[in-house]
Amino acid sequence: MTTTRAIANGNMPDKEYGEPVIELTAARKVYRSGTIEFEALRGVDLEIRQGEYVAIMGPSGSGKSTLMNILGCLDTLTTGHYRLAGHDVDDLDEAELAEIRNKEIGFVFQQFNLLPSLEAWRNVELPLMYARVPGHERRARAERALERVGLGSRFVNKPGELSGGQQQRVAVARALVGEPTMILADEPTGNLDSVSTEDVLGLFDELHDLGRTIVLITHELEVAQRARRIVRVKDGLIQGDTAEGALLATVAGGAA
Amino acid sequence: MNWSETLRTSWAAVRSHGLRSLLTVLGILIGIAAVILTVGLGLGTQKDVSASISSLGSNLLIVSPGSSTDSSGVRGGFGTSATLTAADATALASSVNAPDIEGVAAEKSTSLALEANDTNWTTTVTGTTASWLDVRSRDLIAGEFITDEDQASQAAVTVLGSETATELFGTTNVVGQSVTIDGHTFEVVGVLASAGSDSSSNLDDVAIVPLSTAANQLVGGTTANSVSTIYLKAASDGQLAAAYQEAEAVLLNLHSISSADSADFTISSQNALVDTATSIYQTLTVLLTGVAALSLLVGGIGVMNIMLVSVTERTREIGLRKALGAPPWAIRRQFLVEAAILGLTGGVLGAVLGMGAALALPGVVGSSIVISPEAVGLSIGVAIAIGLIFGVYPATRAARLAPIDALRSE
Ligand SMILES: Nc1ncnc2c1ncn2[C@@H]1O[C@H](COP(=O)(O)OP(=O)(O)OP(=O)(O)O)[C@@H](O)[C@H]1O
Ligand SMILES: [Mg+2]
Numbered sequence: 265m266t267t268t269r270a271i272a273n274g275n276m277p278d279k280e281y282g283e284p285v286i287e288l289t290a291a292r293k294v295y296r297s298g299t300i301e302f303e304a305l306r307g308v309d310l311e312i313r314q315g316e317y318v319a320i321m322g323p324s325g326s327g328k329s330t331l332m333n334i335l336g337c338l339d340t341l342t343t344g345h346y347r348l349a350g351h352d353v354d355d356l357d358e359a360e361l362a363e364i365r366n367k368e369i370g371f372v373f374q375q376f377n378l379l380p381s382l383e384a385w386r387n388v389e390l391p392l393m394y395a396r397v398p399g400h401e402r403r404a405r406a407e408r409a410l411e412r413v414g415l416g417s418r419f420v421n422k423p424g425e426l427s428g429g430q431q432q433r434v435a436v437a438r439a440l441v442g443e444p445t446m447i448l449a450d451e452p453t454g455n456l457d458s459v460s461t462e463d464v465l466g467l468f469d470e471l472h473d474l475g476r477t478i479v480l481i482t483h484e485l486e487v488a489q490r491a492r493r494i495v496r497v498k499d500g501l502i503q504g505d506t507a508e509g510a511l512l513a514t515v516a517g518g519a520a
Numbered sequence: 521m522n523w524s525e526t527l528r529t530s531w532a533a534v535r536s537h538g539l540r541s542l543l544t545v546l547g548i549l550i551g552i553a554a555v556i557l558t559v560g561l562g563l564g565t566q567k568d569v570s571a572s573i574s575s576l577g578s579n580l581l582i583v584s585p586g587s588s589t590d591s592s593g594v595r596g597g598f599g600t601s602a603t604l605t606a607a608d609a610t611a612l613a614s615s616v617n618a619p620d621i622e623g624v625a626a627e628k629s630t631s632l633a634l635e636a637n638d639t640n641w642t643t644t645v646t647g648t649t650a651s652w653l654d655v656r657s658r659d660l661i662a663g664e665f666i667t668d669e670d671q672a673s674q675a676a677v678t679v680l681g682s683e684t685a686t687e688l689f690g691t692t693n694v695v696g697q698s699v700t701i702d703g704h705t706f707e708v709v710g711v712l713a714s715a716g717s718d719s720s721s722n723l724d725d726v727a728i729v730p731l732s733t734a735a736n737q738l739v740g741g742t743t744a745n746s747v748s749t750i751y752l753k754a755a756s757d758g759q760l761a762a763a764y765q766e767a768e769a770v771l772l773n774l775h776s777i778s779s780a781d782s783a784d785f786t787i788s789s790q791n792a793l794v795d796t797a798t799s800i801y802q803t804l805t806v807l808l809t810g811v812a813a814l815s816l817l818v819g820g821i822g823v824m825n826i827m828l829v830s831v832t833e834r835t836r837e838i839g840l841r842k843a844l845g846a847p848p849w850a851i852r853r854q855f856l857v858e859a860a861i862l863g864l865t866g867g868v869l870g871a872v873l874g875m876g877a878a879l880a881l882p883g884v885v886g887s888s889i890v891i892s893p894e895a896v897g898l899s900i901g902v903a904i905a906i907g908l909i910f911g912v913y914p915a916t917r918a919a920r921l922a923p924i925d926a927l928r929s930e
Contacts, residue, residue, distance in 0.1 A: 333924050336843070338843060338924045339922075339924045358847070358848050359847040359848055359849070362842060362845050362846060362847040362848070363845065365843060365844070365845050366844065367845070371844070377836070377840045377843075377927070379837060379840070381532060390841070390844050391844045391845055394841075394844060394845035394846050394847070395845065396522070
């Protein structure tokens with residue numbers, strides 16, 4: 265897929281952003297169910313740099329979640345190579361992958377995925393627990409993260425006592441708390457109404473301004489337009505990449 | 521994730537399904553209770569046996585009529601026949617025939633009504649000789665024991681057990697008082713010191729009279745010469761076996777029986793008592809051990825089953841924890857600790873049940889049950905170990921779940 269790569273590299277604003285965080289080369293993912301094989305990613309090259317805010321867009325079944333699972337080190341490639349923040353992820357075992365996920369990635373899921381029995385701050389501290397941060401420091405950092413997402417008064421509420429938008433903000437706080445290299449969000453607004461969607465996207469804007477790397481997966485153009493770069497996926501291939509302001513404007517203009 | 525976090529998380533998981541967890545640990549609970557009872561019964565039997573040995577003296581042999589202990593059980597009916605006589609006792613007392621036997625006391629016992637000051641009391645009246653006090657290792661608290669002169673003159677004198685005296689007179693200070701036994705008036709000449717109970721009788725509820733008096737005034741008839749038991753005291757513990765053989769030879773000769781196999785008497789020692797107690801204990805032990813082993817196995821499988829359910833129910837949670845950076849060993853440890861907590865819960869509840877049963881049961885089974893802290897501690901340890909062992913498979917399954925599949929599950 266040399267053409268895709270040419271577009272991506274040709275439009276990469278090297279000066280504005282830092283070191284590469286994601287380097288995906290000739291990535292193929294083949295699902296096998298019984299004798300049937302399905303190629304969900306058919307040779308994807310993608311580079312995302314430190315501080316970028318990227319939306320991955322595409323129709324249903326195009327391979328967005330597959331790509332996100334690969335980027336999140338939740339699944340491994342059939343062929344191709346993936347480097348995350350300088351680590352070669354291809355040949356790591358499950359324990360090493362767990363450590364990479366813990367250090368480098370903050371997940372935000374469509375379903376929030378909070379543990380219902382735990383108070384908000386207990387949910388937020390989970391990544392720190394697996395990073396073996398001592399207890400008192402965990403609590404302080406969890407509370408700071410909750411304040412950061414505007415839930416300073418909701419430390420001890422359980423997820424069931426919070427609205428959907430608030431739950432997703434707890435999830436964002438959880439994604440932030442370990443100071444990961446990148447925040448990876450799969451349809452983070454898929455279950456939210458327009459007000460809560462604006463809450464969460466506003467949060468992402470602020471985080472981007474603070475220099476965080478954000479990769480957001482969505483099929484909604486309005487959501488994608490909040491990002492500084494849109495990568496379009498279709499049938500397991502990258503169809504377009506608006507790496508520059510000019511291109512972004514075209515896409516935004518086209519939609520408006 | 522450190523230990524206290526793991527413990528907190530696992531405890532919360534167990535607590536969130538309180539009833540289910542309780543039902544799960546039922547098998548372990550019963551198993552541990554059975555273990556504690558088994559050990560308690562063993563220690564209790566030991567205590568009972570050593571208590572009865574010290575109450576009777578360890579160098580004692582007991583000769584009873586009949587051969588009820590024949591191993592085949594064929595002649596079991598002989599137990600009640602009147603084959604022992606006072607003459608046998610006299611022969612056994614001979615230091616020529618039986619040099620290793622130091623003391624001989626024949627007993628002729630029957631249950632009779634006693635009366636004093638209009639108070640009636642039925643007790644075991646035992647006719648015996650002056651040597652009884654020494655042979656049976658008993659003491660007096662008042663007065664004196666019956667003498668050879670009493671025996672020769674068939675004196676109407678009696679020595680009462682402390683309980684008998686208290687029942688009849690309200691006090692043990694009764695030397696010189698009169699008591700009517702089966703219509704004959706006897707003078708109380710002494711009172712026995714308390715000795716408690718052995719396995720079959722209350723040693724303090726008894727009226728001792730001279731053997732000759734018992735034979736001629738109280739029992740009479742054709743059985744006048746027979747005695748119910750002859751107690752032999754070996755000169756020392758080490759001479760017990762020799763005393764046994766001498767007694768057997770003397771009695772076989774006296775009864776004109778050629779082979780020990782057809783003896784019309786039985787000689788038993790404390791060892792036999794120990795053997796009986798031990799065999800009862802062993803039967804109970806086998807039974808309880810079986811119950812314990814089966815319950816613990818079933819309990820362990822129950823823990824495994826519920827842990828597998830728990831892993832399935834919480835697949836999504838496992839996926840999330842893995843996505844957030846939980847390595848496989850942390851997930852495994854979390855579920856192992858949860859299984860161990862189930863085991864511990866079963867163990868503690870089982871220990872409580874076992875100790876409760878140990879307090880309630882002795883009245884029913886007639887044997888002491890001794891609770892040892894070591895046994896309780898150890899069995900709780902075993903319960904935890906069972907939780908751990910049967911938790912390994914579910915925990916490993918949880919640890920091996922692919923994060924992506926786990927996250928996707930509903
Ligand atoms: N575990 C799997 N086994 C087999 N096929 C799979 C598996 N997961 C995904 N697929 C297939 O791969 C393709 C891409 O799936 P993916 O979930 O990445 O799509 P998506 O872009 O996220 O779609 P949506 O917007 O609906 O979430 C789909 O055709 C899907 O059927
Ligand atoms: Mg998807």
